Amino acid sequence: MRIRRGNVNVKKHKKILKLAKGFIGARSRIFKVANIAVMKALKYAYRDRRTTKRNMRRLWIVRINAAVRQRGMSYSKFVNACKKANIIINRKMLADLAVRDPEAFDVIFESVK
Numbered sequence: 001m002r003i004r005r006g007n008v009n010v011k012k013h014k015k016i017l018k019l020a021k022g023f024i025g026a027r028s029r030i031f032k033v034a035n036i037a038v039m040k041a042l043k044y045a046y047r048d049r050r051t052t053k054r055n056m057r058r059l060w061i062v063r064i065n066a067a068v069r070q071r072g073m074s075y076s077k078f079v080n081a082c083k084k085a086n087i088i089i090n091r092k093m094l095a096d097l098a099v100r101d102p103e104a105f106d107v108i109f110e111s112v113k
Contacts, residue, residue, distance in 0.1 A: 060095035067098035071109050081112040 013031045019041075020027060020034035027037040065075035073081075082089070087108065097105040 057091060060091040063095040063098050064091060067102070067105060068109070071106075073109075073113075078109075078112065082108075085112050087112060 016031060016035050016038055017028070019038045022028065023034065023037055023041075026033045028034060061075065064078070068075055068078045089108070094105070094108070097108065
């Protein structure tokens, strides 16, 4: 008697095709093609979650640097002064303050100076 794997296979195929929803052409309909596309998409998603973190940190540093240079200091000196003044605020918040609330950023800058 042969082993029938229909149920397991159908579930597996459904799962992959559900993940491939929205892909163009055969990539969303044919299991073999969709499986390759989904595996690649998941790999890219994993990689790019880390890349996004990197890029955001770079953006925050650029924004802080621009704000600090307007006030006559360099980024590296500002960060070093923050550490010495025991101001523990992350780059994301500093960049947000520099863009949205310059007055609050001025207060931090003066306390560091």
